[in-house]
Amino acid sequence: MNPVFIDTNILVYAVDKDAGSKHEKAKVILRPFFTEDIYPAISTQVLHEFASCLYRWKFSDEKVSTLVAPLRYWNIISNDWTLFNSGLAIKKRFQTSFWDGLIIAAAIASGAKEIWSEDFNSGQDYDGVTAVNPFEK
Secondary structure: OOOEEEOHHHHHHHHOHHHOHHHHHHHHHHHHHHHOOOOOEEEHHHHHHHHHHHHHOOOOHHHHHHHHHHHHHOEEEOOOHHHHHHHHHHHHHHOOOHHHHHHHHHHHHHOOOEEEOOOOOOOOEEOOEEEEOOOOO
């Protein structure tokens, strides 16, 4: 399996029981990363966005910790000055939002071949990282 970068929306759907078929699909998509020795990449931005969403849903600190803790084994890319500058360049080059530029920069920094998200143009190559909408599979 090629290394992948997981965007926030995949994690959110896996928890959001009101997301219908996306909830079920997200659980299937993520299952190998929790049951096998396969570790995708995420960024500190993804961790922050995921936790923020859980808090908006009024989850307790304990529940947030329980849901986020297993992600510590994944390849976590820190948003540092280099990534910030890369994100700005990607934002400009691909005409993305600032936040999406940071996600793409983190995916590139992780060495991932794919970004799994529904927020990007599926099939588009972003400097060697291809956007994949796993809900379309």
